[in-house]
Amino acid sequence: MTVTERFLKYVSFDTSSDEESETTPSTAKQKILGEYLAKELCEMGVENAHMDSDGYVYGFIPASKGLENEPRIGFIAHMDTSPAVSGENVRPKIVKYEGGDIPLSETVSIKLSDYPILADYLGEELIVTDGNTLLGADDKAGIAEIFSAVEYIINNPDVKHGPIAIAITPDEEIGRGADKFDIEKFSAAWGYTIDGGELGEIEYENFNGASVRLTVNGINIHPGSAKNKMKNAALLLSEFISMLPESETPAHTEGYEGFYHVCDISGNESKAVVNIIIRDHDREKFENRKKFIENLVSYLNGVYGEGTFVLDMADSYYNMKEKILPHMHIIDSAKEAMEKNGVTPKVVAIRGGTDGARLSFMGLPCPNLSTGGINFHSIHEFIPVKSMEKMTEVIIILMCKD
Numbered sequence: 001m002t003v004t005e006r007f008l009k010y011v012s013f014d015t016s017s018d019e020e021s022e023t024t025p026s027t028a029k030q031k032i033l034g035e036y037l038a039k040e041l042c043e044m045g046v047e048n049a050h051m052d053s054d055g056y057v058y059g060f061i062p063a064s065k066g067l068e069n070e071p072r073i074g075f076i077a078h079m080d081t082s083p084a085v086s087g088e089n090v091r092p093k094i095v096k097y098e099g100g101d102i103p104l105s106e107t108v109s110i111k112l113s114d115y116p117i118l119a120d121y122l123g124e125e126l127i128v129t130d131g132n133t134l135l136g137a138d139d140k141a142g143i144a145e146i147f148s149a150v151e152y153i154i155n156n157p158d159v160k161h162g163p164i165a166i167a168i169t170p171d172e173e174i175g176r177g178a179d180k181f182d183i184e185k186f187s188a189a190w191g192y193t194i195d196g197g198e199l200g201e202i203e204y205e206n207f208n209g210a211s212v213r214l215t216v217n218g219i220n221i222h223p224g225s226a227k228n229k230m231k232n233a234a235l236l237l238s239e240f241i242s243m244l245p246e247s248e249t250p251a252h253t254e255g256y257e258g259f260y261h262v263c264d265i266s267g268n269e270s271k272a273v274v275n276i277i278i279r280d281h282d283r284e285k286f287e288n289r290k291k292f293i294e295n296l297v298s299y300l301n302g303v304y305g306e307g308t309f310v311l312d313m314a315d316s317y318y319n320m321k322e323k324i325l326p327h328m329h330i331i332d333s334a335k336e337a338m339e340k341n342g343v344t345p346k347v348v349a350i351r352g353g354t355d356g357a358r359l360s361f362m363g364l365p366c367p368n369l370s371t372g373g374i375n376f377h378s379i380h381e382f383i384p385v386k387s388m389e390k391m392t393e394v395i396i397i398l399m400c401k402d
């Protein structure tokens with residue numbers, strides 16, 4: 001099977017995850033694809049290929065003779081798609097890009113003016129949607145590329161390689177892909193998630209993240225007789241929010257600039273609550289941002305009375321860079337593998353978190369590589385066929401010992 005055939009098969013499975021669900025996987029339908037993938041690995045001759053009760057698919061390829069002591073390298077992708085856009089009844093089309101806009105349906109098109117990146121793919125075959133759903137290249141392209149590389153390795157016994165481990169996780173899109181990942185079973189020295197965007201991307205820096213929940217306790221009295229007595233929680237909360245640095249929000253930052261993001265507020269005179277997330281690539285600046293929030297709260301409690309502002313702040317995840325830096329050969333190998341294939345590596349900092357970051361802190365250094373897909377989580381999502389083929393070759397080189 002070609003990587004494109006594989007990909008088209010996988011996107012026919014609806015595997016949206018669901019943030020509201022408390023089960024693992026969050027949606028039972030993910031296991032239907034999981035079972036299919038485990039069977040496919042089995043049929044290729046991958047050892048111990050199976051899906052566990054949480055929907056994680058694992059498989060192992062023993063080393064070529066004489067290379068048993070080489071480090072085991074892991075390759076990871078995720079089977080779920082973002083719940084933000086429907087993944088039901090995906091009807092992909094392959095179009096040859098001749099320039100201009102790409103019509104997806106009578107009313108929807110991928111506009112060159114919105115996505116000037118299209119110009120880079122002139123003359124190439126692109127897989128697009130019918131304008132009603134996402135495509136699911138995030139991350140079924142990652143699975144198709146890894147599986148096609150595995151097939152090549154198994155069908156070409158002359159190609160020398162060390163031990164290889166494969167894992168396909170559920171629920172990455174809702175931040176739970178690492179939750180039940182069995183690091184011990186996987187037992188790799190390092191890994192790559194194949195879950196990035198444009199061909200050539202290498203990511204090993206992500207945000208440090210913390211979440212803040214601030215509760216304001218007010219005192220409510222009939223507004224007619226409230227003078228010098230009412231403590232309006234809604235107004236106190238807005239005072240707190242007005243003290244956050246105006247330019248340090250997601251709408252005013254990019255690259256390595258961190259931010260405070262007010263996600264939602266609710267409340268009345270008696271009680272008001274705000275949820276905020278803090279993000280920064282730099283650990284020291286991240287700690288300073290948390291300190292800033294603590295200082296604001298203690299200042300305001302000084303003014304309005306202890307217990308008026310109640311702060312609940314917790315770290316969500318950390319920048320994986322500190323776990324990758326001692327093993328930069330992982331990044332160098334990825335760059336080399338890309339260059340050998342005429343792909344220009346481009347190191348980009350993720351303005352978010354990744355499962356790879358969490359795995360890195362669980363003991364499996366795990367940067368993220370491109371799939372070749374573009375416009376993830378959108379009806380405008382597409383992937384160039386050639387990019388998938390190139391990434392398959394990149395993965396083969398990473399698996400091999402030359």
Ligand SMILES: [Zn+2]
Pocket residue numbers: 078138139172195
């Ligand atoms: Zn993804």
